[in-house]
Amino acid sequence: MSADDVSRAIRRMAHEILERNHGADDVVIIGMQTGGVDLAQRLAADISTIEEAEAGSVPVGTLDATMHRDDFGLRPVMPEALTEIPVDPTGKVIVLADDVLYTGRTVRAALDAIHSYGRPRAIQLAVMVDRGHRELPIRPDYVGKNLPTRKDEIVDVNDEGVDLGDLLGEGDIT
Amino acid sequence: MIGGERHLLSMADLDRDDIEQLMSLTASFAEVGERSIPKVPALRGKTIAWLFYEDSTRTRLSFETAAKRLSADTMNFSVSSSSVNKGESLRDTVETITAMGVDGIVVRHRAAGAPSRVAEWVDASVINAGDGWHQHPTQSLLDLYTAREHLGDLDGKHVAIVGDIKHSRVARSNALAFATMGAQVTLVAPKTLLPTHFEGWPVNVTHNLDEVIDDLDICYLLRMQLERQADAVVPSLREFHTEFGLDVRRADRLGDALIMHPGPMNRGVEIAGEVADRPNAVITEQVANGVSVRMAVLFLLLGSGLDLVDGRRAAA
Numbered sequence: 001m002s003a004d005d006v007s008r009a010i011r012r013m014a015h016e017i018l019e020r021n022h023g024a025d026d027v028v029i030i031g032m033q034t035g036g037v038d039l040a041q042r043l044a045a046d047i048s049t050i051e052e053a054e055a056g057s058v059p060v061g062t063l064d065a066t067m068h069r070d071d072f073g074l075r076p077v078m079p080e081a082l083t084e085i086p087v088d089p090t091g092k093v094i095v096l097a098d099d100v101l102y103t104g105r106t107v108r109a110a111l112d113a114i115h116s117y118g119r120p121r122a123i124q125l126a127v128m129v130d131r132g133h134r135e136l137p138i139r140p141d142y143v144g145k146n147l148p149t150r151k152d153e154i155v156d157v158n159d160e161g162v163d164l165g166d167l168l169g170e171g172d173i174t
Numbered sequence: 175m176i177g178g179e180r181h182l183l184s185m186a187d188l189d190r191d192d193i194e195q196l197m198s199l200t201a202s203f204a205e206v207g208e209r210s211i212p213k214v215p216a217l218r219g220k221t222i223a224w225l226f227y228e229d230s231t232r233t234r235l236s237f238e239t240a241a242k243r244l245s246a247d248t249m250n251f252s253v254s255s256s257s258v259n260k261g262e263s264l265r266d267t268v269e270t271i272t273a274m275g276v277d278g279i280v281v282r283h284r285a286a287g288a289p290s291r292v293a294e295w296v297d298a299s300v301i302n303a304g305d306g307w308h309q310h311p312t313q314s315l316l317d318l319y320t321a322r323e324h325l326g327d328l329d330g331k332h333v334a335i336v337g338d339i340k341h342s343r344v345a346r347s348n349a350l351a352f353a354t355m356g357a358q359v360t361l362v363a364p365k366t367l368l369p370t371h372f373e374g375w376p377v378n379v380t381h382n383l384d385e386v387i388d389d390l391d392i393c394y395l396l397r398m399q400l401e402r403q404a405d406a407v408v409p410s411l412r413e414f415h416t417e418f419g420l421d422v423r424r425a426d427r428l429g430d431a432l433i434m435h436p437g438p439m440n441r442g443v444e445i446a447g448e449v450a451d452r453p454n455a456v457i458t459e460q461v462a463n464g465v466s467v468r469m470a471v472l473f474l475l476l477g478s479g480l481d482l483v484d485g486r487r488a489a490a
Binding site: 064066067068072073074075076077078079082083084088112113115116117118 | 199201202205206209210211212213214215216217218477478479
């Protein structure tokens with residue numbers, strides 16, 4: 001996927017979010033630290049544009065779910081970045097955004113973490129790449145691209161110093 | 175500690191990078207404290223024992239809160255109601271506790287070095303919560319965190335530690351801690367309240383608070399240990415207050431400099447009552463940050479799995 005393809009996929013996901021939720025009311029987008037933060041910001045910006053609302057009308061937050069992971073004691077675990085939830089999630093529709101969906105364990109941790117801030121009306125999941133190999137009953141609501149992979153492959157969503165998360169190359173799969 | 179140790183015994187064990195890492199970890203845990211449910215499952219299934227041979231309210235409560243926010247289980251060993259009164263030795267007590275299965279032991283003891291001894295005997299991580307006149311590392315870390323929140327980088331900042339230096343583990347810990355972070359540390363006290371020698375202390379010493387007060391970024395006041403009045407270390411508390419207390423006049427000269435105190439305060443002795451309530455007195459912030467810092471320490475030693483990296487404690 002070229003940078004343009006990524007932009008178009010994000011624009012499509014923004015439309016899908018609006019369609020599914022009948023507009024942007026009560027929608028809060030939370031980017032998973034660190035890979036999902038840019039997707040969250042771009043989704044929010046696109047939604048604002050589509051709705052012809054002023055920029056920043058869709059609240060965007062960040063979430064580090066490290067402390068809720070299930071692999072303590074199996075590998076080193078260290079928080080990566082700060083969590084910032086800009087509004088009380090109670091009664092809102094939270095759209096969790098992440099770059100790559102793989103085993104689903106990070107999402108599981110994030111679901112746990114969000115509930116320590118409040119009780120959302122719904123939580124939906126948007127991912128740039130779904131690479132398969134789920135280990136938990138978790139599925140995305142909005143997908144940029146389904147990318148079948150082998151488990152020993154690495155999906156690299158890199159930024160090349162352009163706008164973060166702009167380039168998503170299938171050529172980057174090793 | 176971060177580099178290899180699994181205990182936190184003295185500020186001397188931490189270099190600047192270790193402290194930086196702990197500070198950024200502390201920021202993550204401060205955020206947890208602001209949630210409507212301030213609890214994470216990071217230490218679920220871990221057991222921490224409190225081994226307090228000396229009175230402590232705030233440190234023990236702070237550790238207890240930190241452990242609960244991390245979902246750890248805790249065992250409280252209080253000396254007054256235990257078999258220590260029946261003559262049990264420290265080593266036997268520690269072995270009894272570890273036999274029940276603990277992952278961490280938080281030790282406060284009147285004897286300097288006691289936590290280090292405990293660390294030699296057990297597989298669990300040992301955290302020094304104050305040993306004699308020696309060290310109180312988590313106090314130093316919370317003081318650094320609080321100071322950095324207000325001042326940013328502490329490089330070149332001037333810190334005065336004022337009062338009863340001689341009997342203070344906080345003074346020893348903090349002199350090292352602030353110096354490690356690049357601050358200039360001055361100890362201010364009458365001769366009777368200073369240790370007899372300072373070899374290896376990265377500090378200046380003065381007996382005159384007024385000499386340095388205009389030049390400070392942080393004025394760190396120590397608790398005057400009233401119970402030591404019997405030793406006649408100062409002629410009178412009133413004279414101590416006049417010479418070394420932070421009264422209104424001196425506090426005015428401090429400007430925006432931070433006023434810090436490890437608590438509990440003796441208002442009217444080391445600090446004037448009105449001064450303790452000024453906006454640049456961050457004493458209650460220190461207490462709040464204490465919980466976050468202790469969460470960071472407990473998590474790093476017990477939950478982060480750093481030991482997995484270098485293969486230590488693999489069997490634990």
